[in-house]
Structure formats: structure tokens, C-alpha cells
Amino acid sequence: MPHATNGDVDLYYEVAGDESGGDGDAGGGRGGGSGGDRDGDPIPVAVCGEIGYGPWQWGWQHAALAGPRRLIVPATRGTADSDAPPGPYAVGDLAADLEAVLADASVRSVDLVGVGLGGMVALRAAARSGRVRRLALVGTAAYGGGLDPDPLWADPDDPEALESSLRAAVTDDFMSYQPDVVSRIVEWRALEDADRDAWEAAREAVRDFDLTDRLYEVTDEALVIHGTEDRVCPPAKGRELAEGLPRGEFVGVDGAGHLANVEASREVNDRILAFFDGG
Template identity: 55%
Template sequence: MSTASNGSVSLYYEVDGDPDRGTVLLLGDAGYGAWQWGWQHAGLTGPFETVVTDLRGTGRSDAPPGPYTVDDFVADVQAVLEAHGSRRIHVVGAGLGGMVALELARLSSRPRSLALLGTAPVGADLTLDPLYGDPSDPDALEASLAAALSRDFLDAHPDVVEQVVEWRAAEDATPEAWAAQAAAVEAFDVSDRLYEVDVPSLVIHGRDDAVWPVERGRRLARELPRGEFVGLDGGHLIGIERSRAVNDRLFGFLGA
């Protein structure tokens, strides 16, 4: 358990695994704490070193007043990587974290590859509110999962739902921090600069994503110079709902 500083903002991160096998940085989606990587972390750690950081506004990182920008998150990530000593990394980003990964790859030579889950090159006109639940309200946290996971998954895995609600209550963004993170998504647009992201990029998207439409994922993969698209049946949190399929593709991609 470690912290890095970007100016006055303290950023929490955790490192596991052997750095000699390559480092994978995991960047999460708007509003969610690091719990969202539970389905990937255990599998990736061992074959790789993993670095998981709480974005500003979530978990054990600071939540300064917003609104935030993707550039703020990129600067935070650079601070974490400097503190950890990482030079070249693979980046796995979900939603907002995928946007941060894209901008990091555009501005920095650190990323060796990108894996982008349920993200988009443009944030305008996305209605993110259905994904959010106030951490102080367990009923709201559970209800908001209907926008993130398919009904079939929710009905089949009540134990997972119960555990996720507990994790979200402990780690997710407050209403103020959520609004600050959502503002970063809304303002992001890298659509005319994707040609500058020249690392291998795997785009994985749930075909039934109700909030981040799958067409935005297809567009992202199509316009990235080295992009590859994989569509899977499921909702926005595809790394949870289709964890085995996502992990298989991550292993194949990162191993290559």
C-alpha cells in the first residue's frame, strides 16, 4: 500500500507481482473504487506486476473540489508511475479510465499497449447518471447496478450483487466527487487525435451496454491506428459480467 502526490493531491495505489514480467496499470471507471478490478487483478498478478490506483475522488485517494479533467487524471497517473518507478507499462482502462489511458498514450511514451473496456473517444451526450449510487444509500447502490450489468447476470448472481454493494459503500465516489469525475468524461474528445495513439490497442465492449453505447467502442477501435475490437454479450461492467472471456483476451493480448 503506497501513496504518490500530484501537488497537494494524495493518490493511493497498490502493487503486486513480479516487475520483471512486465507491469500492468489498471485505471477504473467514473465513480467506482478499485473493487471493480477484483475479477482481473488476481488473474493478472503473477503473470504480470499489477498497479491499481484509486482515481482522485474515489477510494483512499483525495477528492479535491471539481470539476476534474482527463488531464488532471493523466497528471495523477504520471505521479503514481514516477513514485513506483515504472517506465514502460501496459494499461488497462475502463470507461473514464480508458479515456485517461488514451490521453496518457497520446502524450507519453510509457504505454506499451492499451486495453480499453467500455470506453469511447468522445464523452459528450453520454448520460452517466444511471450508473451512480450514493455510497451512503445501499438501495441506490443496488438499483444502479441495473444500468451496469444485465438482468440475467443480476438474477443469477445475488451473492455477487451483495458483495459489490458492500465494496461500493466503502470505496465509491461521493455525489460531489462523482459530479467532478463525470465532468471529465463530458468534456473529453480525442476523436481528431486518435492517429497519435500508435500502440497496440484492444477495445472490449459489452454489446448491451446501456450507458456507453457499443458503437462508440467500435468507432474507437476503427479509428485507432492499431485498434482491435471485441464485442461481448453483456452490459457496461463487462469485466465483471464476462470476466473469463475478458481475462482470456487480456492474457492473449498482453502476452503477445
Template identity: 50%
Template sequence: MPHTTESGVRIYYETDGRGTVDGTETVVFLGDFGLGPWQWAWQAGALAGPFRTVVPTTRGAGRSDAPPGPYEIDDLVADVEAVLSAVGADSAHVVGAGLGGHVAIHAARRLGRVDRLVLLGTAASPSAYDPGALAADPNDPDAVRESLTAGLTEEFRTARSETVDRIVDWRTAEDAPPAVWEAQADAVTDATDWLYEVTDETLVVHGADDAVVPAAAGERLADDLPRGEFHAVPDAGHLVGVEAARPVNDRLHAFLGE
């Protein structure tokens, strides 16, 4: 099981795909508040092959260590840099969701190792986030299932009940406990005043029916980024990469493959 260590904290990650001939086309997926790596099952597999995919597990979740909080954004950015070094990537495209999108913005500003950015359900200001809406104790499957009402539309939950069942199983196995959700939420800082410094080409993807981060906040984020592009996905909630996997993956291929 591949791990890397940052300041004594072991971060678990998984890789797939070979990328280009010289191995430089790497895509790193950064996870949302409290969620395990299951959340990238729809995207990482679809991109592996033309890209080398790297899926770290955010500190506090899954097989990564869970040091006591609160966490700092510097900790999470350092974790990303440690994983990049562990896989031998001088630079990478970064796809982040929610908290992971926020970390991606900071990484792009600080590390100089980010190529293109894709931000799902992400905002610049902590006031736009309601991570508690999707939080649940992974030891309580009923609470996990109920919390998905904040992440997935009713239409999806009804039509794709078997998928919802699998997500509940994955969340109970991989998600972080409530204390870690709070520790991760503490790491979010306001990026509004310095977004102009993030000059990487950025695609902001947002479910139009997002109940965790309003779509308007994602649109503002794209507007404030010098090279930001906003893409709203109709009839999708916060877990837009799950609900609208095919159109989201098509957009990722087109954007990262340019």
C-alpha cells in the first residue's frame, strides 16, 4: 500500500494509468470534506490511460493518518506536495472537489507545480461552504444515507438506488469521523483577495442544484480567477462527479487534453 509521510503524518495514495510516453501527464484528485477516495471512482478510472492518475486520501480519512485537529491549509498543501514528490511528478493537473478544490487553489498559488485546475463544487470563501450538511458518522449507515440528501438530488437517489447503496458502503468504510470533518473545515481560509495570483487555466464545474456550496459561489470563483471558466451542470447536486459522471468526464478529457 503506497504511503508518503509529511511531518510525521502518513498519507495514503493510489495511482493508475501510464500517462504519456515520458510519464509527465499526471492528474491528482483532491477530496472533499471528510470523504474517502471512493468519491473519485467515476473520474480517476475514466482518465487513467491517457493520464497517470493519483488519488491521495486526505489526512483524517481512510488509510491516511488522522492527527488531532484543527488542520491548517498549509498542512493540506504540504500533503499534496509530498504525494507529487512520492510519485515523481514535477508538475500535475489538479482536480479538486469542495475542500480539495480549495486546497488546489492554494497549491496552485504556492507550489509552482500545478498545470491546469478543475474545481468541482468549490468556492473562494469559507462562508459559502456548509460541509456539515453532508457530514455523518461512518459508524452509522442510516445517518450516512440520510446525509446524502445534501449531496445528491432526489431524482438521482430514486433512479440510482443501487449506486446509493454502494456509496453508503464505501462511506462507512472510508469516510472520516465527525471530529475530522470539523478539523478539515477549520483549514478553509478566504482566498478572495488573492485569486488574481492564480493564473493557471481553471475549469470550475458546479451542480446547479448544489446544496452544500451554492452554484453562484462557484460562478463568482470562476469570474475572479484570471483564466477561469464556469460550467454549470443542470439537475445535479454537490456530488456532481457522481451524478453527472459522463458529461463531467467528457469535459475533463477535453479540458485537460488541450
């Protein structure tokens, strides 16, 4: 799998799908029309992950997004096989990491999906980069104040803690009715999630982020998706973000927690695909 570099930081990322059109999975046939770039090819999609989580968090989007488009899945610094330099990190650092990955993957124009901290990274990238076309932001706020990501943390070497901490990310119903999925998530987290030092470094990025007075710089269309039962980033924060963005739209996902892209993946994927395709 490819690696990109941002200064001294080595960044692992994965690529799936077909940039030029071709056969797809669940997303097949959805990349044409307004989804094309200047040359008529479908615009790739890149994803930006929540604090401390490895690429496993995008397993519920993989088949839907990696159809006729290319899907770029970076491992945030400190997770999976990406380097974990000493902290603290800043959202600007993580946006620069994303830019390095997109450049390495020869992506000129991109649609971004971000969750939590990843949504903040997507916002910063959209404000600074000419590559970004549209944004889909899940469980995201315009600033870090008033957020409580701390319950998401768990030691990757402690399976019980990994499972228990999922209760901050999804609802109790998901935990009760999807025990096999929960078990697999625990296994993936043990392999890919950040250790304590890297998690704390990323926590500083959340704490210091504030784009409230500069949301006007994000002129791209943005779909703000929020689980109504989000205990990490209250839905009011998502509404506030959508209202502050020049071209923002808020969509609530009834009964979903913070990781609405996992818990209500079918609804979230359908909304993201329709949005990216201009629907």
C-alpha cells in the first residue's frame, strides 16, 4: 500500500475503486454527471477520520464510495501504519498530512468526508486548498470547545476497554443488537487505533480548533450529518456549523450516535452519494 510524506512524517493510505469509471460495488453508476472533474472523470473521494481511530472506521463506506470513484483512505498520523510524531498536533498539521496524501495520489480535485476531528480537518483543508469541491461532515463542530471526545479513548491492548468505550460512539441499541460487529470493531481497533501519546497529541488538535470566525472561507457546498443521539458532539453543534457555513445544509440521522456513518451507514451513504452527485 502507498505511503506519502509530510516533512518527516510518513503517512500510510489506501486507495480503492476506479478513478476513470468502470465497474463498482454499491456505488456503481453514480459517478457521472456533476460528479465529474474538468476532464469528465469522476472526482475521487477522500475520508478524514475521528480522533484516535484507524482506517477501520470507513469499512461501512468502502463499498458505497469506491464504486466508479477512487476512494482514498488515509491513516491519520498516530494510527495504523502512519508515523506518530511527538505532539501536540494541530488541525493544520493534519490538513497538511491530507494534502500530502492527495498530492502523492495525484488527486487534483476531491470530495471529502470527515467525522469529528476528521470533519475539522476537512473544513481546514477546504478553507486552504483549491482541491476540495464538496464536504460531507459527520458529527462535526466549528470549534473544539464544549466537545467531549475523551470517552472515545481506550488502550489498544485492552479489549474490554475498547468495547466499553464504543458506547460513547454508538448507541446502546447498536451495542446490544450488533454483538458480532462490535467484536470485529474491537479486533480492528486493537490493530489500528492510536496509543495514549498519539491520542493525547490529537486531543490537543480538537481542543485548539476554532474556525467560527472564518467559516466564510469555506465556500464549498457542505452537508452536515449528525446523529440525534450524539453524546460526543451535541447535534446543536452540527446545526450551528451548518448555519455558519455559506453553503451548509444540516441533516439529522434519527436514533444514531456519534459514528452515524457506522450505525446508520445505509442512510448516511445514500445521502453522501446523492450530495456528491449533485442530488
